Amino acid sequence: MSIQRNDWSLQRKGIIDQERHKDRVKEAIRKNLGSIVSNEAIILSDGKRTVKVPIKALDEYKFRFNYQKSKHVGQGDGKTRVGDVIARETRPGTGQGSGQAGQDAGADYYEAEVNIDELAALIFEDLQLPYLQEKAKKAVQSRKTQFNEIRRTGVIANLDKRRMILENIRRNAREGNARFGDIKKEDLRFKTWEEVMRYESNAVVIAMIDVSGSMGEFKKYIARSFYFWMVRFLRTKYDNVDIVFISHHTEAKEVSEEQFFTQGESGGTVVSSAYQLALDVINQRYHPSDWNIYPFHFSDGDNYYSDNEEAVRLADELIATCNLFGYGEIGGEGSSSYRRSSGALLSIFGDRLQNKDRFVGVRIDDKEDVYPALKQFFGKRDLATD
Amino acid sequence: MEDKEIKELEKAVEQIWEVARRFGLDPYPTNFEIVPATVMYEVGSYALPGRYSHWTFGKTYHRMKTMYDFGLSKIYEVVINTNPSYGFLLETNSPIQNKMVIAHVLGHVDFFKNNTYFSKTNRRMVESVSTHAQRMMEYEFRHGRKTVERFLDAVLAIEEHIDPYFFIKREIPVAEEKRRAEQRPKDGRYDDLWHLDKSEMQAKAEDKRDDEKPRERLPEKDLLFYLMKNSPSLAGWQRDVIAMVHEEMEYFVPQMQTKIMNEGWASIWHARIMRELDLSDNDHIEFANLHSGVVSPQKGQLNPYYLGYKIYEDIERRWNEPSQEEREKFGRRGNEGREKIFEVRELDNDVSFLRNYLTEELCEELDLFVFELVDEEEWTITEKRWEKVRDQLVSNMTNFGFPYLEVVDGDYNGNRELFMKHRYEGTELDMRYARKALEHVHTLWGRPVHLETVIDEESTVLHFNGDEHGED
Numbered sequence: 100m101s102i103q104r105n106d107w108s109l110q111r112k113g114i115i116d117q118e119r120h121k122d123r124v125k126e127a128i129r130k131n132l133g134s135i136v137s138n139e140a141i142i143l144s145d146g147k148r149t150v151k152v153p154i155k156a157l158d159e160y161k162f163r164f165n166y167q168k169s170k171h172v173g174q175g176d177g178k179t180r181v182g183d184v185i186a187r188e189t190r191p192g193t194g195q196g197s198g199q200a201g202q203d204a205g206a207d208y209y210e211a212e213v214n215i216d217e218l219a220a221l222i223f224e225d226l227q228l229p230y231l232q233e234k235a236k237k238a239v240q241s242r243k244t245q246f247n248e249i250r251r252t253g254v255i256a257n258l259d260k261r262r263m264i265l266e267n268i269r270r271n272a273r274e275g276n277a278r279f280g281d282i283k284k285e286d287l288r289f290k291t292w293e294e295v296m297r298y299e300s301n302a303v304v305i306a307m308i309d310v311s312g313s314m315g316e317f318k319k320y321i322a323r324s325f326y327f328w329m330v331r332f333l334r335t336k337y338d339n340v341d342i343v344f345i346s347h348h349t350e351a352k353e354v355s356e357e358q359f360f361t362q363g364e365s366g367g368t369v370v371s372s373a374y375q376l377a378l379d380v381i382n383q384r385y386h387p388s389d390w391n392i393y394p395f396h397f398s399d400g401d402n403y404y405s406d407n408e409e410a411v412r413l414a415d416e417l418i419a420t421c422n423l424f425g426y427g428e429i430g431g432e433g434s435s436s437y438r439r440s441s442g443a444l445l446s447i448f449g450d451r452l453q454n455k456d457r458f459v460g461v462r463i464d465d466k467e468d469v470y471p472a473l474k475q476f477f478g479k480r481d482l483a484t485d
Numbered sequence: 486m487e488d489k490e491i492k493e494l495e496k497a498v499e500q501i502w503e504v505a506r507r508f509g510l511d512p513y514p515t516n517f518e519i520v521p522a523t524v525m526y527e528v529g530s531y532a533l534p535g536r537y538s539h540w541t542f543g544k545t546y547h548r549m550k551t552m553y554d555f556g557l558s559k560i561y562e563v564v565i566n567t568n569p570s571y572g573f574l575l576e577t578n579s580p581i582q583n584k585m586v587i588a589h590v591l592g593h594v595d596f597f598k599n600n601t602y603f604s605k606t607n608r609r610m611v612e613s614v615s616t617h618a619q620r621m622m623e624y625e626f627r628h629g630r631k632t633v634e635r636f637l638d639a640v641l642a643i644e645e646h647i648d649p650y651f652f653i654k655r656e657i658p659v660a661e662e663k664r665r666a667e668q669r670p671k672d673g674r675y676d677d678l679w680h681l682d683k684s685e686m687q688a689k690a691e692d693k694r695d696d697e698k699p700r701e702r703l704p705e706k707d708l709l710f711y712l713m714k715n716s717p718s719l720a721g722w723q724r725d726v727i728a729m730v731h732e733e734m735e736y737f738v739p740q741m742q743t744k745i746m747n748e749g750w751a752s753i754w755h756a757r758i759m760r761e762l763d764l765s766d767n768d769h770i771e772f773a774n775l776h777s778g779v780v781s782p783q784k785g786q787l788n789p790y791y792l793g794y795k796i797y798e799d800i801e802r803r804w805n806e807p808s809q810e811e812r813e814k815f816g817r818r819g820n821e822g823r824e825k826i827f828e829v830r831e832l833d834n835d836v837s838f839l840r841n842y843l844t845e846e847l848c849e850e851l852d853l854f855v856f857e858l859v860d861e862e863e864w865t866i867t868e869k870r871w872e873k874v875r876d877q878l879v880s881n882m883t884n885f886g887f888p889y890l891e892v893v894d895g896d897y898n899g900n901r902e903l904f905m906k907h908r909y910e911g912t913e914l915d916m917r918y919a920r921k922a923l924e925h926v927h928t929l930w931g932r933p934v935h936l937e938t939v940i941d942e943e944s945t946v947l948h949f950n951g952d953e954h955g956e957d
Contacts, residue, residue, distance in 0.1 A: 100499065100502055100514055100516070101495070101517070102495045102516075102518075103518050103519070104491065104518070104519040104520075104576075105518065105520075107520055107521060107523070110523070110524055112527055112535075113530060114523075114546075115543070116538050116539065116540060116546060117544075117546055117547045119540040119634070120541075120543035120544045120547060122540070157540075158921070159641065160642050160918050160924075161642055161645070161887075161918060162642075162907075162922045163887065163915050164888060164912045164914060164915060165912070165913045165914060166915070167858050167861070169857070170855050170856070170857045170867070170868075170881075171877075172787060172853060172877050172878045172881065173854055173856050174782050174783070174787055174851055175852040175854060177852045179852055179854050179869070180866065181854075181866055181868065182865065182866065183865065184865050185856055185864050185865070186864040187864070188858060188862050188863070
C-alpha cells in the first residue's frame with residue numbers, strides 16, 4: 100500500500116492518439132470537401148478562425164442493436180405509469196440550423212471543429228494561379244525604411260539607450276569598476292536606418308454579380324461562397340488583394356461588400372454594363388502593369404438578347420487586360436438545363452470569344468458544384484499555350 | 486499537493502485498509518497514484534495504461550478531456566485490476582474526496598480478486614498490453630501506420646465477439662478426443678500414394694501436422710478466434726494483431742459482465758468505511774454530498790451504482806431479517822446478511838444478480854419501467870409489471886448488451902465464403918451499422934461474407950462480396 104506522485108509530464112499517449120483522430124477527421128473532411136466548401140458556417144464565419152461543420156461522424160462500426168426498435172429499462176421518480184411519454188424522438192440533424200444534415204436520412208453527423216486556415220490549405224492543395232509567372236515579373240516596387248544598424252554617431256533622437264548603458268558598464272569594467280554612471284561620448288550608440296526596396300505583388304478581384312429579378316437567394320449564396328474562397332486563395336499568393344464589388348441589372352454600379360451580398364433583386368439584365376464599369380475601374384485605379392487582375396462574373400445567363408454582341412466584345416477586351424476572366428452561370432437549385440439551350444450567355448461565350456485561353460466558364464447547379472468550379476477556375480493548366 | 490497532505494493521505498490509506506479488512510474485504514495490495522487530469526483521462530480512455538495506439542482512443546480521450554475542461558463531467562477515480570492493483574487519484578481532489586475514492590477503489594479491488602468471473606483474469610495485464618503496444622509499433626514500422634490502423638479498424642469492429650468462456654470450451658475432454666480418433670477413417674491401403682514424391686520423414690511429419698490441425702467446432706461464437714485461426718487471407722502479423730486484441734478483450738469481458746455488481750459493491754463499502762472514520766462535521770457533510778451524487782437515481786436512465794447498491798442492501802436486509810415465510814420455505818435463520826452478500830459478490834454476474842435478487846418491492850421502490858419508441862415519435866412507458874421489467878433488464882444485459890453472432894460455416898457455397906448467424910431474440914440489428922461492420926469482417930476474411938438475421942420478422946441474409954452489398 101502506498102501513495103505516489105510521479106512526474107507525468109512526459110506522458111503524451113492520449114495527445115498523440117488525439118492527433119491520429121484529427122488525421123482521420125481531416126481525411127473525412129477531404130472526402131467531403133464538396134459539401135464543406137459551401138457550408139454556411141464557413142462562408143458566414145465573419146472572421147472567426149474556427150467553425151463547426153457537420154461532417155459524417157467517424158463511426159466505429161459494430162454489430163449493434165437498433166436503438167429505436169429496442170425496449171429499454173429506465174427509472175422514474177416514483178410516480179410513473181404505463182402510457183407516460185418520457186421523451187420525444189428528435190430527428191438527427193434537425194435543430195442545428197443546417198438543412199443539409201437532414202437530407203441524408205439516418206446518417207449521424209458529428210460537429211467537427213474546423214480551423215478555416217487548415218481547411219483552406221486542404222482546398223488550395225490542388226489549386227494554383229494561372230498565368231502567375233508572367234505577372235510576377237511586374238511586381239511593384241516600394242520603399243521601406245528599416246532600422247538595422249548601430250553607429251557611434253547620429254541624431255540624438257535615435258539614441259539607443261540600452262546599448263549606451265551596456266557600453267558604459269563595459270568601459271567602466273575595463274577600468275576596473277563595473278558600474279553604470281559617468282557617461283562619456285564614446286558610450287553613445289545610435290540606431291541608423293537603411294532604405295530597402297520591397298517587391299510587392301498586388302492583385303485585384305473584380306467581383307461582378309447579376310442582381311436582376313431572376314437571381315434568388317440560392318444563386319447569390321453560391322456566388323458568395325465562391326468569392327469567399329477565391330479571395331482567400333488569392334491572399335495566399337499575393338501580398339495585397341483588393342476587391343471591387345460591382346452589381347448590375349440593366350445598369351452597373353460599384354457597391355460595398357455588404358450591399359453586394361444582400362441587395363434585393365429587380366429588373367432585367369444587361370451584362371455589358373458591368374463589363375464596361377469593370378474596364379473603367381481598371382483604367383482608373385488598377386493599371387495592368389502593377390496589378391494582377393481577376394474579374395469574375397456570376398449571373399444566371401439571362402442576358403437581353405440585343406446586348407449579347409456588346410457583352411462578348413467587352414469580355415474580349417477584359418480578357419486582353421486581365422490574368423483570367425471567370426464566368427459562372429448559376430442554375431436554379433436542381434433546375435434542369437433547358438435554359439442553356441435558349442441562348443444563355445455561357446454557350447455564347449463558348450462560341451464567340453476570341454481568346455479563350457484566359458476564359459473559364461462553368462455552370463453551377465448545386466452547392467456541391469462550388470468546389471469543382473473553384474478547381475476549374477484555379478486548376479493546374481498548361482502555361483505554355485500562352 | 487503538499488508533502489504534508491501526502492503524508493496524511495498515506496495515514497488515511499492505512500486506516501481505510503484496516504477498516505476494510507475488519508469488514509471482511511480482501512483486496513489485493515493497492516498502490517495509489519496522484520495524477521493530473523491529463524493522465525487521469527488518458528488512463529480512463531484507454532482503460533489500461535500503456536495500450537497500443539489507435540485513433541479511437543484519441544477520440545475518447547479528446548471527448549473526456551473536453552467534458553472535463555468545460556466542467557461537464559469529472560472522473561474521480563480509475564482503478565486497474567492487477568496484482569498489486571492501482572488506483573488513480575485526481576490531483577485536484579479534496580482530502581475527503583480522496584478518502585472516499587480510496588475506500589471505493591478497495592471495494593473494486595476486493596471484487597476483482599474474489600468474484601469468480603475474474604478467476605482466469607491475467608493480473609499482470611499492464612505488462613502484457615505494453616508488450617502488445619511494442620509489437621503493434623513494430624508492425625506499424627514494418628507495414629506502415631495506415632495499413633496497421635486500417636486493419637485494427639476492422640478487428641475492433643468485432644472485438645466484443647469473443648467467447649467469455651473460451652477457457653472451458655477449448656479443452657476437449659480426453660474421452661471425447663479418443664472417441665473422435667476412433668471415428669476418424671483408418672489409413673487406407675493406398676494412402677501412401679499421396680507421398681510418393683516425398684521422403685518418408687517428410688510424409689510422416691506432414692501427416693502429424695495434419696492431425697494436429699484444429700478441427701473446426703461450429704457454430705463458433707468467438708468471431709475473433711475463428712477469423713484468426715481460419716481466415717484464408719491473413720498474414721502472420723495480422724493474425725498476431727487479432728490475438729493481441731483477443732487477449733485484451735478476455736481481460737475486459739469480466740468487467741463488462743459485472744458492471745452493476747462491481748459498482749454497487751464499491752459504493753456500499755465506501756459508504757460503510759467512511760462512516761467508520763473520524764470525520765469532522767464539515768467533512769461529513771462533504772462526504773454525504775459526494776455519496777448522494779454517486780448513488781443518486783438519474784431521471785429516465787439507470788444508474789448502475791445506485792441499482793447495485795440498492796440490491797445489495799436489500800439482500801442483506803432480507804437475509805438478516807427473513808420473513809416468516811422465508812424462514813419456513815428457505816430455512817433462513819436470520820443475521821446471515823453479511824455472509825450472503827459476500828457469497829453473491831463471489832458467485833454472480835450482472836445477469837444472474839438481477840435475475841436472482843431484483844425483487845418486486847425493489848422494482849416498485851426504484852420505480853423501474855420498460856420504455857420503447859411508439860409511432861417512431863414518442864418514447865413511452867409500456868410496461869411496469871416487475872417480472873417483465875426484470876426480464877427486459879436481464880435480456881439487455883445478456884452477452885453484455887451486444888447481439889449474439891456466431892460463425893456457422895467457413896466454407897459456404899463450397900467456396901470458402903463465411904456465413905454468420907445472428908441469434909435473433911426479438912431485437913433487430915442496426916442495419917446501417919451491420920452493413921458497415923460486415924465490410925470490416927470482409928477485410929478480415931478476404932472472401933465474400935454473409936450474415937443471417939431478422940428484419941421485420943423475416944429471416945434475411947446480408948451479403949458483402951468486397952464490392953457491393955446484397956440482401957435476400
